[in-house]
Amino acid sequence: MSTLTPIKMMAFLVLCFISGGLGGYYAASFSPVPAQIAIVDLQGLVKKAVEKNQAQTEDDAKALMNKVKESTKELVQRGVVIFDAQSVLSAPEEAYVNIE
Incomplete structure (x- = not known):
């Protein structure tokens, strides 16, 4: 029966950490990063207010x-950039901020 010496154990742990880090980096390189923007429709808000x-x-x-x-x-404090809807050509629906 073979036992691991402390040096072999440390080498094994270092190898595990390195391979885990490389695997995480590889996986993260293929993960999409959500856009850090939000859109507010100021013109629409003003129209609603004027209609009322x-x-x-x-x-x-x-x-x-x-x-x-x-x-x-709160969005700005998290680093999200806020755009007016009139400046946006195209964006997913979830990027729009709902202001009641």
């Missing part, structure tokens, strides 16, 4: 912008 109340004021517009900033604050 034709007498929009500057204060209402500022309140709407504050609501948008508050809704996207």
Whole structure:
């Protein structure tokens, strides 16, 4: 019966760590990275607000912008870039931020 000496055990563990790291790197190279962007439809929000109340004021517009900033604050802190929907040519539906 053969026993592992401490040197053989350390060499075996180092080999395991290296092969595990290389395997993880190889797998990660084929994994798609989700886009770190979010899209807000400001024009659509303004249209909805105007449809509800034709007498929009500057204060209402500022309140709407504050609501948008508050809704996207957490995304920005995570490093997500926020775009206006009018600037986007094409994006998946899940990239759009729903602001109620």
